[in-house]
Amino acid sequence: MTEKLAAQLLEEAALTLEEVAAGCRVEVDWVIARVHDQVLAGPPDPDPAHWAFSGADLLRLRRIQSLERDFDADPMLAAMVVDLLEELARLRARLRSAGLDPD
Amino acid sequence: MEFKDYYQILGVTRNAGADEIKKAFRKLARKYHPDVSKETDAELRMKEVNEAYAVLSDPEKRAAYDQLGRDYREGQEFRPPPDWDAGFEFSGSGFSTAEAADFSDFFAELFGHMGGARGRGAHPGGGFRARGDDHHAKILLDLEAAYRGDTRTITLRAPRQDASGRVVLAEHDLSVRIPKGVREGQVIRLAGQGAPGLGGGPPGDLYLEVHFEPHPRYRVEGRDIYATLPVAPWEAALGATVKTRTPDGNVEVRIPPDSSGGRRLRLRGRGIPGDPPGDLYLELEIRLPPADSPRARELYEAMARELAFDPRNNSGG
Secondary structure: OOEEEEOEEEOOOOEOHHHHHHHHOOOHHHHHHHHHOOOOOOOOOOOHHHOOEOHHHHHHHHHHHHHHHHHOOOHHHHHHHHHHHHHHHHHHHHHHHOOOOOO | OEOOOHHHHHOOOOOOOHHHHHHHHHHHHHHOOOOOOOOOOHHHHHHHHHHHHHHHOOHHHHHHHHHHHOOOOOOOEOOOOOOOOOOOOOOOOOOOHHHHOOOOHHHHHHHHHHHHHOOOOOOOOOOOOEOOOOEEEEEEEOHHHHHHOOEEEEEEEEEEEOOOOOEEEEEEEEEEEOOOOOOOOOEEEEOOOOOOOEOOOOOOOEEEEEEEOOOOOEEEEOOEEEEEEEEOHHHHHHOEEEEEEEOOEEEEEEEOOOOOOOOEEEEOOOOOOOOOOOOEEEEEEEOOOOOOOHHHHHHHHHHHHHOOOOOOOOOOO
């Protein structure tokens, strides 16, 4: 029998520090270090207990983590690659909305 | 079940050293990275490459695989002998059961049993209790699901522990109520639908990254929707009220007089619902009636005679 489930939309400030660390399969300290490196938008609150993360933050941190793992990448380099990938996705979406095939 | 030649997948010889394996993996990880690769099967190949690297980069798994697979070739029919892994001890590192969900049945058959005794800081036995891993997947939704918050059935492949403690990959269906107003690239969470917990710990969550299926009529950017609205020349010239479809049902749209082709009309708040909701943009496309009858030709000829119209004037043509 198919289970019926309600899905929660992760908009702004939906995830705690512990949840985002579990979602990236990393220790909390890894997330704290990346937030202090300002790889997410906006300067962090001084107290990590007050931090809250969006679904987009989770995706971004997971991408950074996989680049660091697969390529032994420097965290700043991994963040820059993710900046470029996100920019690429934005530009592709704009091409599609203009009726052009990005590929 | 077919044998998988992990050395062949990474393009290295069986006596390749750890550095060589790592180098080959990185080269392929770059080639098949799903965000940049132009290869049509990039995602599938990346999963194979990850799986091969998960085995060959782990000395314990590699030694067991080497002993077992010595006489097999890629694609050959394969069945592991019972207790083939006796004498090997897997401490588990690198890839989690969540990531192993993407791996093949071959991998699950060989290494699946170790998954249950893993997790962050997990130790087999001894009253250990831990939350299950979170799982992540991408889902393709139709645009209408975002407008209305419909229920959709999605099929996922996830590791599950069988009665003997072996982790097997099993497909299961989930009927998910999609939150109204979800946008491309957003994440939705299904609490408790990740990997089972250990020692009575709670299960992990399932995170789904939302993408929209390409739609023949609508293009999506954020919460805004773009579509083409075909109009007759007289509707564009004289103005008209026309009926058209939107993802949310039919609407009547007023075309202002003297509209040119390519003009965009905005239907405020008719995009994907939200706070604020997106807009629906309709781009006018003027379609000419064919001059395929004497009467149609007469009408075109009358226009040519009586309208002082030069389409190349002021257009550089």
